[in-house]
Amino acid sequence: MKKIATAVTLGAGVVVLAACAAMQSAPRDRALALMERDFHPVGIAGMDRLKEDAVTAACNKYNDNPPADVAKKLQAQQYAAIKWPADGKLMGDWKVGEKIAQRGRGMTWRDKPGKTSRGEDNGGGCYNCHQIGPDTDSFGTIGPSLYQFAKLRGYGADIQRYAYAKIYNAKAYSVCSQMPRFGHVDALEEDQIQDLVALLMDPKSPVNSR
């Protein structure tokens, strides 16, 4: 009898939950169906780009604020998928890094794989969101200032690894960060990330020297 009562209660609970889920997800289901129907692929921007992966699914589900255990697990998975440079070198040329940070093009339907529509390598678009070097006033403010990055944080190997990993996949540290996963999605090549790490970490880079 008790079992039956439990089953009935559970059953009713499931019905209520299902009804709630249906109410909450109806606009989302409609939105997903409309997007699938009302977008078309152009060039490198295929319909697969409308799909969520584990990270965006969690961020969409929890309004960019997933429970701590969910976030922790996903961040660990993202970190584990980072491909580190085979030779262990994390720093490249800060002068090249500055150019990559200034350029924002790449990955749109007008662009080519790994290249912009103009035939340049993809940019990182870093200045769109961050203050970085002292000579650029037209920086965005969505992300934190990176001016004096290593001067403030230290020049050690651990900070270099942090900078490389953060650029490669910002979601390894903050799962719903607004920052793209530049290495993870092949927007930036290994040597480009090394150059960006140098922009932030080289003592001679104006980010730190001025």
Added chain:
Amino acid sequence: MRQALMLGVAAAIAAAAPWPQAMAQSEDPVAADFDKFRAIMEEANPAELFEAKGEQLWKTPGGPKKQSLEKCDLGLGPGVVKGAYVQMPRYFADVDRVMDAEARIVHCMVTLQGFELDKLDDKPFSSATKTPDPVSITTYVAAQSAGMKFAPSQSHPKEKEAYEVGKEIFFYRAGAYDFACASCHGLDGGKRIRTQPLPNFAKPETAASAVMGWPGYRMTGGVMHTLQWRLNDCFRQQRFPEPDYTSEMLSNLITYLTVNAQGQVYKGPGIKR
């Protein structure tokens, strides 16, 4: 033509100097400078040229059926243009969906004038050499709502649904860079991309920025663009695939943005960076 236009604009800027301080609306000094420039440009807005062309296209018989658009129902009855723009998007029973202004105008061009949708949506946006007719007509229709408050209808269940679906689309993160509309346009605190201010379109007090000034004469390239173009370019920069011109998906997103801005006074076709 373009040269004459730009000379005229330059003259207007010279005539209007010194800049009235009251026109600067932004606290950000970089953005404030552009606000001043925009205010001066609006005194002699090239959008008026497209408005005049649009009026002619609306009233003159055209298309394979040799009909004008004066029987086009923009929601207030056949031929009623005044106030129609700020009351769209809205539900239209004849198509059983919500349509924004440009979607409705294109629909009328197809059904009343006999144009082929495939041709209208092949290259729907302005270029250096061509301004598509729906752009001019939308500019004309929008201008007839200048000075009126945004008041999109939310009485029909499909209008309410369009708002909720549009909201889902606005916050949906995906694409190569995990961006949603909200990644740039759902932030508080007066954030910028480079020097471009980013008002929060999800908040009523700043949502009007999403729909104000469109259709707009864009100084980058010197062309007239509509909200349909703006959303297309947003999705491009969002690294999504391309949205279908005048699709229900876009009308729903425009519903979300316009309802958030309801009660704000629409100033008419504007000037964009």
